[in-house]
Amino acid sequence: MSEDRVDTQTVYVVDDDASVRDGLDSLLRSVGYRTACFASTRDFLAALPLSRPSCLVLDIRMPDANGLDFQDELVRQGLRVPIIFLSGHGDVPMSVRAMKAGASEFLLKPFREQDLLDAIRHALAADGARRIEDDVLASLRARYQTLTSREREVMALVVLGRLNKQIAGELGLSEITVKVHRGHAMRKMEADTAADLIRMAELLGLFRPIG
Amino acid sequence: MRAARPTFFRYLAEAPLLWCAIFVLAxxxxxxxxxxxREIAFAVLHVVVILMAVRTGRVGAILAVAVGCVALTVTSYALTPHGSQEAGLANAALSLLAIGASTWLAMRLERLQAASRRAQGELARMSRIVLMGELSASIAHEVSQPVTAIAAHGHAALRWLSASPPNEHEARQALRRIVGDAERAGEVVARVRRLVARAEPRHEPLDLSETVAEALALMRGELRRHDIALRTELADDLPAVSGDRVQLQQIVLNFVLNAADAMAETPADVRDLLVSTAANGASVTVSVRDTGSGVSAEAQSRLFEAFFSTKAHGMGMGLAISRSIVEAHGGQIYAAPNYPTGADFGFTLPAAAKPTPDPTDDDAHGGHDRQAPGTGQALQKAEAR
Known part of the structure; x- marks a missing residue:
């Protein structure tokens, strides 16, 4: 992700140590990020939802909540924000658990500035890409919702590579009618070719294993 | 004994009441x-004066008092108008002999006590060093926090200055924070150094709340590492106690580490530690309460014994040394069950007579290496069991 776009992204910092929080805040602002700092995970939760690409820099040992438990909590709430853990203690089991649960990075205090900035850039890029994917998927789903059940049936068979004639046979329709439904489905899904439609079906998870 | 002259005045300042009593009795x-x-040998009673001088805890003071007693005895013999010359001479000689013998014994006693005090001080220091070892992760954390902040502010300041136009306001603010954080890191190092320094125990007026808070500042990382929630109730208007800051902090560190160990099996969300100070009448109490496994009835009676430990890796010295320190300060150490679970460890010290700082403060850096007379005995008690 290019540096000129950083100001549209927010880095959330949660650390109960005021000096560290201030330091991270100043550092990230000097790079150009928007920042929001919190002394506790509870304060952070009050600031939700996160509307723009963002990532969370979290001290793994917080007085009100263990950072790992908090990570689980966020996952349970369906909140997908990349987390960069900071730890004052080099404990390996914790870092393993954090990474397994999907942490974006695990840094030991005191860390190298470049490591943190790299981790943040990477996390924000991942979050941005994830958001674009989510947007694409959401609009696909919305479009798919507008299809009639007949159009969906036709589309399902088209993406399996059936010819119009075969579809007509399977559904007990005339070939003309299949062509009309197929045309409607392609238009509604905004697909130019059958290949586009197949890709969309894949994203929507329409392919069921064929028994 | 020319060198002893200036020190003699320092001794006077250390225990003015004792010296008054010695002077009046003599x-x-x-x-x-x-x-x-002349036949009545009142001078033999100078032995009592010499025994009183033992309480100063100074070999030089004992010697000075003995010289004084000898001088008084001789002068008195010369001035006494009545009685037989011969009997008087014999009595004076006997008195001088008694004074000499008791002086020798008193000096010997004092030397032994001093050696015992030194040994106790060394033992306490050794155990402090062991404590520091146990706290190393926590101390590293306390140093690494400000260092992390310093590095971040430093990089930020460089960026603020190389921006165009340079943002001097932000840069200055970052630099100011760097100074503050560096001082904070330095303070941690100084605290650790004070705890392990080979310093003679010194008694000075102390605010126990402040003393306790300073010790706790080194433990934050340790408590956090164990997911322990620390709550403090430190009274702000405590009467001063007279004591050795480092030794008293050592007790608090000990209690807190024990509490952390005791809570190892406690579910993380109920690991609570309450450290409080309170004045009750003429004494001040420090208490450390945990929600850990508590103390079994069987262990309760032996807690403060040397080499008694319920921990797998415990040496059993922590509480025994804590007890000898508290007793040397004229206080009491205790262990009680905490409600509803856990244990309450604490100690009570008598408030110092005068809350005003001691006027002999000039001497403080010269080394008040004198300790309350109970020290040696307390250690012996702890070892004897």
Whole structure:
């Protein structure tokens, strides 16, 4: 992700140590990020939802909540924000658990500035890409919702590579009618070719294993 | 004994009441010895004066008092108008002999006590060093926090200055924070150094809340590492106690580490530690309460014994040394169950007579290496069991 776009992204910092929080805040602002700092995970939760690409820099040992438990909590709430853990203690089991649960990075205090900035850039890029994917998927789903059940049936068979004639046979329709439904489905899904439609079906998870 | 002269005045300042008593008693004996007949050997009572001088805890002071007593005895013999010359001479000689013998014994006793005090101080220091070892992760954390902040602010300041136009306001603010954080890191290092330094124990007026808070500042990382929630209730208007800051902090560190160990099996969300200070009447109490496994009835009676430990890796010295320190300060150490679970460890020290700082403060850096007389005995008690 290019540096000129950083100001549209927010880095959330949660650390109960005021000096560290201030330091991270100043550092990230000097790079150009928007920042929001919190002394506790509870304060952070009050600031939700996160509307723009963002990532969370979290001290793994917080007085009100263990950072790992908090990570689980966020996952349970369906909140997908990349987390960069900071730890004052080099404990390996914790870092393993954090990474397994999907942490974006695990840094030991005191860390190298470049490591943190790299981790943040990477996390924000991942979050941005994830958001674009989510947007694409959401609009696909919305479009798919507008299809009639007949159009969906036709589309399902088209993406399996059936010819119009075969579809007509399977559904007990005339070939003309299949062509009309197929045309409607392609238009509604905004697909130019059958290949586009197949890709969309894949994203929507329409392919069921064929028994 | 020319060198002893200036120190002698320091001794005077250390225990003015004791010296008054010594002086008055010596004068009374002198007067009684002078006005009565030579046959009555009142001067033998100077032995009592010398025994009192033992309480100063100074070999030099004992010697000075003995010289004084000898001088008074001789003078009194010369001044006494009545009685037989011969009997008087014999009595004076006997008195001088008694004074000499008791002085020798008193000096020997004092030397042994001093050695015992030194040994106790060394033991306490050794155990402090062991404590520091146990706290190393926590101390590293306390140093690494400000260092992390310093690095971040430093990089930020560089960026603020190389921006165009340079943002001097932000840069200056970052630099100011760097200074503050560096001082904070330095303070941690200084605290650790004070705890392990080979310093003679010194008694100075202390605010126990402040003393306790300073010790706790080194433990934050340790508590956090164990997911322990620390709550403090430190009274702000405590009467001063007279004591050795480092030794008293050592006790608190000990209690807190024990509490952390005791809570290892406690579910993380109920690991609570309450550290409080309170004044009750003429004494001040420090208490460390945990929600850990508590103390079994069987362990309760032996807790403060040396080499008694319920921990797998415990040496059993922590509480025994804590007890000898508290007793050397004229206080009491205790262990009680905490409600509803856990244990309450604490100690009570008598409030210092005068809350005003000691006027002999000039001498403080010269080394008040004198300790309350109970120290040696307390250690012996702890070892004897």
């Amino acid at each position: 004068c009374l004996i002198f007067i009684a010895d002078t006005v009565t007949k």
